[in-house]
Each structure stands twice: as C-alpha cells, then as structure tokens.
Amino acid sequence: MAQPLVSPSILSADFARLGDEVRAIDKAGADWIHVDVMDGHFVPNLTIGPMVVKALRSHSTKPFDVHLMVSPVDPWLEAFADAGADVITFHPEAGPHAHRTVQAIKALGKKAGISLNPATPVEVLDYLIAEIDLVLVMSVNPGFGGQSFITSQLDKIRAIRQRIDASGRAIHLEVDGGINPETALQCVAAGADVLVAGSAVFSGGADRYATNIAALKRGGT
Numbered sequence: 001m002a003q004p005l006v007s008p009s010i011l012s013a014d015f016a017r018l019g020d021e022v023r024a025i026d027k028a029g030a031d032w033i034h035v036d037v038m039d040g041h042f043v044p045n046l047t048i049g050p051m052v053v054k055a056l057r058s059h060s061t062k063p064f065d066v067h068l069m070v071s072p073v074d075p076w077l078e079a080f081a082d083a084g085a086d087v088i089t090f091h092p093e094a095g096p097h098a099h100r101t102v103q104a105i106k107a108l109g110k111k112a113g114i115s116l117n118p119a120t121p122v123e124v125l126d127y128l129i130a131e132i133d134l135v136l137v138m139s140v141n142p143g144f145g146g147q148s149f150i151t152s153q154l155d156k157i158r159a160i161r162q163r164i165d166a167s168g169r170a171i172h173l174e175v176d177g178g179i180n181p182e183t184a185l186q187c188v189a190a191g192a193d194v195l196v197a198g199s200a201v202f203s204g205g206a207d208r209y210a211t212n213i214a215a216l217k218r219g220g221t
Contacts (some may be wrong), residue, residue: 023059
C-alpha cells in the first residue's frame, strides 16, 4: 500500500497560537491543512470563519482542505475560496442542491469534495462522481474532535473505492474521525488515500508532531 496523505485538523490545535501551529505541522510533514468549519446549526459546535482562514493562509503553502459543516452552504463558498481554500468539501444534506454546489465550487477554481456522514448512503455519489475531486467519509458524527472511530464506515470506504476506481477519475478518498495509527491502517487497506487527524497529530506538543504524522503514514504502509 502507498503511504496516505495526512491532513492534520487544526480543530485540535492551540487556538491561541494557530499561526504557529500551522507552521509547525507544515514543517513536521503535513501534506494538507484541514480546516473544520462548523456553524452551530448543521453540527453542534461553532468554530472558525473565512477571516481566520485568510489570516492563516500566509503561514503555509500546503493545500488548505476546508470542510464546511454549515447549512445553507452556498452563501459561504466564495468567501472561503477568496480566503485561500484549495479544496472545499460540503455535505449533500446542507443543500439544497448538491450538484449545483459542486458546480459553484468548480466555477471558483477550487476542487470540490462531498462529505458523507456515518448514516449517509454511498448512493448519493452516483450522480456526482463525474464532477467531484474528493470524497470525505466521516468515521464519527461531525461536530467534535476526539471521538471514537465507527468501524462500520470501513465498508463504506470499500464501496466508495469501488465507485472511484470504476469512474476512472483521480478522486481522493479521505477519512476523518478517530484516526490513529491502527485505524489509519484499516482505512488505507479499505481504499482511503487521505487521512484527517486531530488529536493523533497534535498530542504531545510541537516536538511530537513529526513523529505523530510519520506514525500515521506508517499505518498506511
């Protein structure tokens, strides 16, 4: 198996030092920077907006992987694109029209991702897979960091990998929630190629970030 990309979630970073934290994970070997945007409505938490993303953009040249857990999502696309997002991922339930949202993201010159909650069926991808660049499988219910991995999502990862391979398109398959070296191995074996990790990266302080990221990558080999 090839090593996965690792996209540390800054939701688990020290919010008083976000710029320093982004620079630290960049230096430690992060492939992408994962930004969890929550509105306190679509999910039961409130995090950051486009102004913070814009402020962080100068701290790393790595792709900003922005996961919008907001509803309605369309009014926020341009603001996050302008702030420096490279990939914008949303939930089809955040609608009202997922295909139109994908088109809007692409029109902004960004890569478009679809995120599937644990109970969201894979069939939602069937009429979107020709357009999207990434599928994000939530292996926890979205809203908070530090949750335990939901093992039933491994079957979903396998089913999505089959769809991606059948499409012949270069679509990333990303997993977020409860990722550690053990679950990283399981996810990559099921077909994932990008891992989002929060506490598994940020635990132990900046001196541990490179070791933590390397452990996740080894989990996928």
